[in-house]
Amino acid sequence: MADEVQTPESDDDGTRRREFLYLATLGVGAVGAAAFAWPIIDSMNPAADVLALSSIEVDLSPIQEGQSVTVKWRGKPVFIRRRTSDEIAAARAVKAGDLVDPQPDEERVQQPEWLILVGVCTHLGCIPLGQKSGEPTGDFGGWFCPCHGSHYDTSGRIRKGPAPKNLDVPNYVFLDDSTVRIG
Amino acid sequence: MATKTEFNNPVVRWVDERLPVFTYLDHEYNQFPMPKNLNYWWNFGALASVVLVLMIVTGIMLAMQYTAHVSMAFESVERIMRDVNYGWLLRYIHMNGASMFFIVVYIHVFRGLYFGSYKAPRELLWMLGVVIILLMMATAFLGYVLPWGQMSFWGATVITNLFSAIPFVGDWIVTWLWGGFSVDNPTLNRFFALHYLMPFILFAVVGLHVVAVHITGSNNPTGVDVQSPRDTVSFHPYFTAKDSVGLVLFLFVFAAFVFFAPNYFGEPDNYIKANPLQTPPHIVPEWYFLPFYAILRAVPDNFIGAWMGFTLINAKLAGVIAMFGATIVLFFLPWLDTSKVRSARYRPVYKWFFWVFLADCLLLGYIGSQPAEGAFIWIGRAATAYYFAHFLIVFPVLGWFETPKPLPTSISEPVLKENS
Numbered sequence: 387m388a389d390e391v392q393t394p395e396s397d398d399d400g401t402r403r404r405e406f407l408y409l410a411t412l413g414v415g416a417v418g419a420a421a422f423a424w425p426i427i428d429s430m431n432p433a434a435d436v437l438a439l440s441s442i443e444v445d446l447s448p449i450q451e452g453q454s455v456t457v458k459w460r461g462k463p464v465f466i467r468r469r470t471s472d473e474i475a476a477a478r479a480v481k482a483g484d485l486v487d488p489q490p491d492e493e494r495v496q497q498p499e500w501l502i503l504v505g506v507c508t509h510l511g512c513i514p515l516g517q518k519s520g521e522p523t524g525d526f527g528g529w530f531c532p533c534h535g536s537h538y539d540t541s542g543r544i545r546k547g548p549a550p551k552n553l554d555v556p557n558y559v560f561l562d563d564s565t566v567r568i569g
Numbered sequence: 570m571a572t573k574t575e576f577n578n579p580v581v582r583w584v585d586e587r588l589p590v591f592t593y594l595d596h597e598y599n600q601f602p603m604p605k606n607l608n609y610w611w612n613f614g615a616l617a618s619v620v621l622v623l624m625i626v627t628g629i630m631l632a633m634q635y636t637a638h639v640s641m642a643f644e645s646v647e648r649i650m651r652d653v654n655y656g657w658l659l660r661y662i663h664m665n666g667a668s669m670f671f672i673v674v675y676i677h678v679f680r681g682l683y684f685g686s687y688k689a690p691r692e693l694l695w696m697l698g699v700v701i702i703l704l705m706m707a708t709a710f711l712g713y714v715l716p717w718g719q720m721s722f723w724g725a726t727v728i729t730n731l732f733s734a735i736p737f738v739g740d741w742i743v744t745w746l747w748g749g750f751s752v753d754n755p756t757l758n759r760f761f762a763l764h765y766l767m768p769f770i771l772f773a774v775v776g777l778h779v780v781a782v783h784i785t786g787s788n789n790p791t792g793v794d795v796q797s798p799r800d801t802v803s804f805h806p807y808f809t810a811k812d813s814v815g816l817v818l819f820l821f822v823f824a825a826f827v828f829f830a831p832n833y834f835g836e837p838d839n840y841i842k843a844n845p846l847q848t849p850p851h852i853v854p855e856w857y858f859l860p861f862y863a864i865l866r867a868v869p870d871n872f873i874g875a876w877m878g879f880t881l882i883n884a885k886l887a888g889v890i891a892m893f894g895a896t897i898v899l900f901f902l903p904w905l906d907t908s909k910v911r912s913a914r915y916r917p918v919y920k921w922f923f924w925v926f927l928a929d930c931l932l933l934g935y936i937g938s939q940p941a942e943g944a945f946i947w948i949g950r951a952a953t954a955y956y957f958a959h960f961l962i963v964f965p966v967l968g969w970f971e972t973p974k975p976l977p978t979s980i981s982e983p984v985l986k987e988n989s
């Protein structure tokens with residue numbers, strides 16, 4: 387009796403058709419699961435309010451030559467340093483061959499005097515020392531990360547130690563001579 | 570579970586006929602045949618189970634008082650310590666319990682290494698054990714972030730930053746883990762949710778681990794298979810009693826820490842509230858991570874990068890791979906060890922390598938606690954190289970060269986010989 391239910395074109399007791407339906411069901415199920423996975427994963431990404439807090443304005447007028455300040459941006463410290471002419475000269479005298487992550491100083495600043503950096507070591511995220519007077523500044527006169535010993539120069543470039551990259555330069559614009567917007 | 574146990578109590582019988590949980594308990598924890606020569610090193614599995622339950626109980630009680638928010642977490646833990654009835658006790662048990670858990674489990678693992686418990690037919694049992702260690706590490710790391718002290722914050726920062734070493738997608742993954750641009754409130758919230766979840770996954774894997782050991786039966790100090798009922802005694806009362814003795818001794822040690830040195834394993838810096846703008850001068854992880862931390866830092870700067878001439882694998886990534894590799898290699902141990910003999914008692918050469926390896930792990934732990942400078946760097950590198958050599962060279966090669974001592978014909982034989 388069961389034979390009569392078979393359709394004429396099935397040449398193998400419907401096994402192939404069953405296999406096809408089985409695979410198609412599995413396939414649709416997999417696509418559906420994958421489509422649902424994305425909202426789950428993406429919900430862990432920075433939320434709109436976190437993104438909304440992502441720019442700050444800083445008044446530069448109180449900062450004297452040779453001084454640094456630290457401001458908080460996106461939960462991280464940003465180093466703003468008003469460099470001395472010696473520091474600028476030192477940063478520009480370095481040959482590209484001596485750098486771990488080669489980048490000329492000119493590309494890292496908009497105005498040579500103002501060096502603006504994300505103050506987070508590119509190794510594993512500690513805050514390098516060198517902002518306050520009296521703190522170690524490392525072998526290259528910039529910053530020194532105590533966690534695993536990374537040395538940064540007066541352009542915030544990595545010169546020695548385990549960190550692979552230069553300190554990040556955030557996006558910023560000078561709104562006027564003494565105000566900068568970071569982010 | 571071949572035969573059903575007959576119970577006298579009608580309620581028990583009624584339930585058991587419909588869901589044979591009592592038969593199961595009777596078979597696995599009452600009649601279950603255990604090799605009769607097990608020594609006290611076989612206590613540590615039971616001890617670990619007890620600690621897991623204690624962690625879950627104290628953890629749930631703490632969670633009722635804890636607030637997972639960056640501006641309140643630290644204060645809420647201080648409130649637990651000062652104002653909540655017995656809050657200090659719950660927290661100190663939970664805090665020291667994490668350390669006890671690792672001590673007990675590390676001993677349990679070294680027991681397995683000495684007596685060859687990872688060999689056929691117990692490979693899967695062993696691998697489930699490695700999964701348990703990984704889950705424990707994740708759980709302890711997540712938990713340590715919750716009190717939101719300086720070490721919580723900077724530990725979380727350094728460890729999550731490890732993922733930035735992954736080529737191309739690393740930075741994206743780190744932002745995703747954080748739910749922001751640094752370790753912050755979204756991070757703390759999800760870590761709390763995950764810290765609550767993971768112990769229950771751990772519990773399930775421990776369940777599988779225990780089911781697996783009841784399929785193969787326990788290994789024993791001779792490493793020789795059980796051959797007849799003469800080689801075994803029933804679980805109850807023999808091992809319920811033996812485990813209880815060990816448990817009481819262990820609880821003495823545990824209580825000594827909780828009541829007399831509750832902060833012995835901790836870092837004073839974690840009683841300073843997290844400050845995202847100030848890294849403490851010397852960051853160290855909890856003691857149970859120190860050997861792995863030493864391995865992470867052992868890889869020389871740009872050692873592989875310089876060799877290959879490109880930076881797909883830099884020192885950071887190589888260190889991370891080495892650190893995870895140190896645990897992952899344990900998964901392969903059942904096949905890396907080529908010796909047919911299980912127990913080190915009958916492996917005169919392996920016995921020595923075992924102790925050297927244990928010393929190497931302790932040395933790595935010490936190096937992990939020291940700053941990465943001077944001689945420590947070189948000792949750390951040598952100890953790391955030896956760690957991997959032990960698995961990748963010593964285990965495979967030793968099986969070929971070592972002449973084992975003659976094995977006893979049964980578990981009972983050595984005992985009978987000694988006494989005759």
Ligand code: HEM
Pocket residue numbers: 621624625626627628629631632635646660663664667670705708709710712713714715716764765768769771
């Ligand atoms: C595998 C078991 C577990 C381990 C290894 C573990 C580990 C830890 C560690 C190391 C801490 C930090 C302690 C400190 O320094 O203050 C902690 C804190 C905490 N854990 Fe757990 N935990 C476990 C299970 C649980 C469970 C099941 C819960 C809740 C259901 C929980 C809830 C908490 C809470 C609320 C805190 C913060 C309070 C505090 O810091 O004392 N834990 N955990």
Ligand code: FES
Pocket residue numbers: 507508509510511512531532533534535536547548549
């Ligand atoms: S985090 Fe700065 S050197 Fe490691």
